[in-house]
Amino acid sequence: MTSKKLAKAHYRIACQRQDTLHKLTTHVTRIYALVGLEDLNTKGMQALHSLAQAVSDASFFEVRRQLMYKTEQYGGYVQLVERWYPSSKTCSSCGWVDEDLTLADRVFVCEACGLSIDRDFNAARNIQAEALRLVADVPVVASSERKIACGAERSGSLCAESETVCCEAGTKVL
Numbered sequence: 544m545t546s547k548k549l550a551k552a553h554y555r556i557a558c559q560r561q562d563t564l565h566k567l568t569t570h571v572t573r574i575y576a577l578v579g580l581e582d583l584n585t586k587g588m589q590a591l592h593s594l595a596q597a598v599s600d601a602s603f604f605e606v607r608r609q610l611m612y613k614t615e616q617y618g619g620y621v622q623l624v625e626r627w628y629p630s631s632k633t634c635s636s637c638g639w640v641d642e643d644l645t646l647a648d649r650v651f652v653c654e655a656c657g658l659s660i661d662r663d664f665n666a667a668r669n670i671q672a673e674a675l676r677l678v679a680d681v682p683v684v685a686s687s688e689r690k691i692a693c694g695a696e697r698s699g700s701l702c703a704e705s706e707t708v709c710c711e712a713g714t715k716v717l
């Protein structure tokens with residue numbers, strides 16, 4: 544393949560990726576009033592060679608950027624969850640923490656309650672719970688009334704579980 548053809552192919556892939564991200568973030572922000580998002584240290588993660596490709600491919604920065612401005616447009620809200628919150632290591636059912644969990648462990652198995660669940664799904668459930676907890680802690684002031692009202696308008700309650708979506712650093716965005 545000539546360098547010109549290669550450049551064209553790269554450009555086409557970049558456009559397709561951007562298009563996919565836009566469709567995804569538009570879909571999420573049109574449906575969900577609250578988006579829980581882990582506030583990842585993606586620059587630090589990119590410094591780690593083993594994670595670099597995964598982080599780059601997932602385009603976390605771009606997904607976050609789009610979600611931020613699109614939730615604003617649609618009247619939703621992004622609740623960031625602090626990066627040191629142990630979303631992957633904590634059992635989303637009982638709260639037990641697996642201190643020995645490694646990146647190679649793709650299934651979370653709880654030694655306390657027996658829950659066996661996909662690692663990313665477990666983390667997403669924890670981020671959802673933490674996002675809802677943080678939202679509940681936010682005092683209702685003039686600037687946040689609109690967001691809460693918009694959430695209520697869509698779902699009846701901002702805290703309704705079906706009206707939230709949470710993202711985790713893993714193979715899936717949803």
Ligand SMILES: [Zn+2]
Pocket residue numbers: 634635636637638639653654655656657658
């Ligand atoms: Zn458990």
